[in-house]
Amino acid sequence: MKNKKIPKGLRDLLPEEVNKKRAIEEKLRKLFVSYGYKEVITPTFEYLEVIETGAGNIREELFLFMDREGGILSLRPEMTVSIARFAATHLEDEEFPQRLYYNANVFRHVQPQLARYREFWQMGIELLGASGVWADSEVISLAVRALREIGIRDFKVSINQIGIFNSLLNDGKLSDEHKERIRYLIESKDLVELSRYLESLEIDDELKETLAKMPVLHGGVEILDKLSYLNKNKGAYAAAQDLLHIYEALKACGIIEHIVIDTGILRGLDYYTGIVFEGYSPDLGYGLLGGGRYDNLLGKFGLDRPATGFALGVDRLALILDGERGEEEFYLVGGSELGKVMQKCEELRAKGYIVEMDVDKRSPEELRKMVETRGNCRLLYID
Amino acid sequence: MNQDYLTIALSKGTLLKPTVKLLKEAGMPITGIDEESRAMVFTFEEEGIKYIMCRPTDVPTYVEQGAADLGIVGKDVIVEQGKDVYELLDLEYGYCRFVVAVPKEKENIKLKELNYKRAATKFPVVAENFFRSRGLQVEIIKLHGNVELAPIMGIADMIVDIVSTGRTLKENNLVELVKIMDSTTRLICNRVSYRTKHEKIQPLLKVLKDITKKGGSN
Numbered sequence: 001m002k003n004k005k006i007p008k009g010l011r012d013l014l015p016e017e018v019n020k021k022r023a024i025e026e027k028l029r030k031l032f033v034s035y036g037y038k039e040v041i042t043p044t045f046e047y048l049e050v051i052e053t054g055a056g057n058i059r060e061e062l063f064l065f066m067d068r069e070g071g072i073l074s075l076r077p078e079m080t081v082s083i084a085r086f087a088a089t090h091l092e093d094e095e096f097p098q099r100l101y102y103n104a105n106v107f108r109h110v111q112p113q114l115a116r117y118r119e120f121w122q123m124g125i126e127l128l129g130a131s132g133v134w135a136d137s138e139v140i141s142l143a144v145r146a147l148r149e150i151g152i153r154d155f156k157v158s159i160n161q162i163g164i165f166n167s168l169l170n171d172g173k174l175s176d177e178h179k180e181r182i183r184y185l186i187e188s189k190d191l192v193e194l195s196r197y198l199e200s201l202e203i204d205d206e207l208k209e210t211l212a213k214m215p216v217l218h219g220g221v222e223i224l225d226k227l228s229y230l231n232k233n234k235g236a237y238a239a240a241q242d243l244l245h246i247y248e249a250l251k252a253c254g255i256i257e258h259i260v261i262d263t264g265i266l267r268g269l270d271y272y273t274g275i276v277f278e279g280y281s282p283d284l285g286y287g288l289l290g291g292g293r294y295d296n297l298l299g300k301f302g303l304d305r306p307a308t309g310f311a312l313g314v315d316r317l318a319l320i321l322d323g324e325r326g327e328e329e330f331y332l333v334g335g336s337e338l339g340k341v342m343q344k345c346e347e348l349r350a351k352g353y354i355v356e357m358d359v360d361k362r363s364p365e366e367l368r369k370m371v372e373t374r375g376n377c378r379l380l381y382i383d
Numbered sequence: 384m385n386q387d388y389l390t391i392a393l394s395k396g397t398l399l400k401p402t403v404k405l406l407k408e409a410g411m412p413i414t415g416i417d418e419e420s421r422a423m424v425f426t427f428e429e430e431g432i433k434y435i436m437c438r439p440t441d442v443p444t445y446v447e448q449g450a451a452d453l454g455i456v457g458k459d460v461i462v463e464q465g466k467d468v469y470e471l472l473d474l475e476y477g478y479c480r481f482v483v484a485v486p487k488e489k490e491n492i493k494l495k496e497l498n499y500k501r502a503a504t505k506f507p508v509v510a511e512n513f514f515r516s517r518g519l520q521v522e523i524i525k526l527h528g529n530v531e532l533a534p535i536m537g538i539a540d541m542i543v544d545i546v547s548t549g550r551t552l553k554e555n556n557l558v559e560l561v562k563i564m565d566s567t568t569r570l571i572c573n574r575v576s577y578r579t580k581h582e583k584i585q586p587l588l589k590v591l592k593d594i595t596k597k598g599g600s601n
Contacts, residue, residue: 192458
C-alpha cells in the first residue's frame, strides 16, 4: 500500500477552502492597510531561546528540532515574539509608533480536534512604541472592525487589565507557593478547587473573595464594584482605573455594544502587562481572536518600547463563515491547431476572462458534452 | 452552538437520578427524563432548554467542543480527561474517591515498595500523575472495566480505581492502600458559552449554588 499518511493535526485545504481563506485574508489585509499597518514576514522557525525569552517555558506545546551546529530550533508557536525580535533588530532607528501586520502559519503541539490544529493560520497586527488609552483603543477598535468586516454576527470582545490579577497575586500576604497554586487553578479553570483553596488560606477575607470572584465576573463597568479588595491594593486599583478609562474610550469610539468587561480573561502567555482581550462568537466554542498589551517584551530583545496587538485565528473564522458564491465563469477553448487556440486563449485572458485550454484535443462534440454538465462554462472551438 | 437554547449534557447512569432531582428543585423542566427513555435529546422549547444524554466520559467532550453549554459530570471524569472547560460548581452528590488498592495479603506494604510494579486502571492519567508526583515508576495497564480482576488473574500488582463504599474492593479481596483524591459531581461550562450566554447561565448557577449550600438535593 502506498503511504498516504499525514502527521496528526495537519490538513490539506481544497480549492473551495483556500478560496474562503483567501477571501477572509483579503478583507483583513485591506482593513489593516487602511489603518496604516505594513506587512512583514519572519522565518517559520526561530531559536528556542528566542521563543522562551518572550513566551516563557511552553516547551510542551512546541515542535522542536536541531540544526547541525547543535542549536535547538522551534517552529513558531505564535507571531508576537518573532515581531518583537524583528523590531529590536530592524526598527531601532525608526520613528515610533510602528504599525506592522502579518499573515503566518504557526505550530503548536496540541491535541487536535475541530478548530484546533497543529498548524494553523494567524493574521494579526502589532502597534509598537505606543502606550496609553488611545493606542489601546485603536487596537481594540481594529479587532472589532475586523470581525465586523468579515461578517461575523453577534460577536463580543471581552476586555480585562492583567495588572488587576497580577497585583492582587503579588499582594504581600501571599507566599510564592500560594501564588503558584492560585495561578494554576485559575488557568486550569477549576473554580471549585480555587474557592476551596482560598478558603484554606489565612489571608484577608476580602482578598479571598475578590480572587474567587475574578475568574467569573462578566459584564459592564459595574462588575468592578464587586471586587472590594481593589481599593486596598494600589497596583490593582490603578489597573482597574486603566480598564475603566479604556471602557469609556471605547464608548466614544462607538463600539461599546461589542465590548464586555471580563476579569477572567488572563491569556496564557507570559508577556502580557496591561489591557488584554479576546473575541468570541456564539457560533463557535473557541475564541476567534486574542491579544493585549505587552510593554516589556521588546525590552527583552534590547529595544525598550511599549507595544500592543492581537491575532485572529483564520481557520476558526473560516469555520463559522459561509462560503463565497459558486465558482467563477470561465471559457473552455478547444481546436485543432495549437497556435490558433493558444492565441485565442491569450486574447480572452487579456480581456480578463478565466480561460482553460482543452489540452486533450477533443472534438467539438466531445467538448459540447463536457460543457453540458458544467453550468459556469462557455465553449469556443477554433477551426 | 445554538444561541436560542441553553444546552446541558447530562451523565447517564448512577448520576442521572440525583441530577434530575436537583434540576427539578432548581425549577428546571424535567418531564420525561429518565434512564429508561431511549431519547438522546430532550427539548423544552418554551423554557429554551435542551438536554443531551451522554455517557459520563463523553460529557466533557460535548462541553469542550461547544455542542453543550453546560455539563453535569463527576470530578473523576474531569481530572482524567483534562479538557479545557470551566468547572463552575461542586454539586456535592455522587461521592467517590480515587484509591490505590492492593490484594489483602499485601495490606501492610509501603507505597514506595510498589516502585516498578504494575497497576491496572480505567484512569491512566490520574494513576500516572499520582505515581509520578510521588517519584515512583509504575507500569500502567489500561483496562476498560472490572479492574478488580487484574490482580486476581495476576496481570497487575495493584489497581487504581474509584470507590464509594468500598464493597466491591472487599468482595474481590482488595484493600485500600492510599487515597489519591475525592470526587463529587460538578457543573462544567464551555469557555465561550460562559461569556456569550452569561445572562442565561448566571441565574441557574446561583440557584444551584443556593441549593447545594443548603445541604444539597439529597
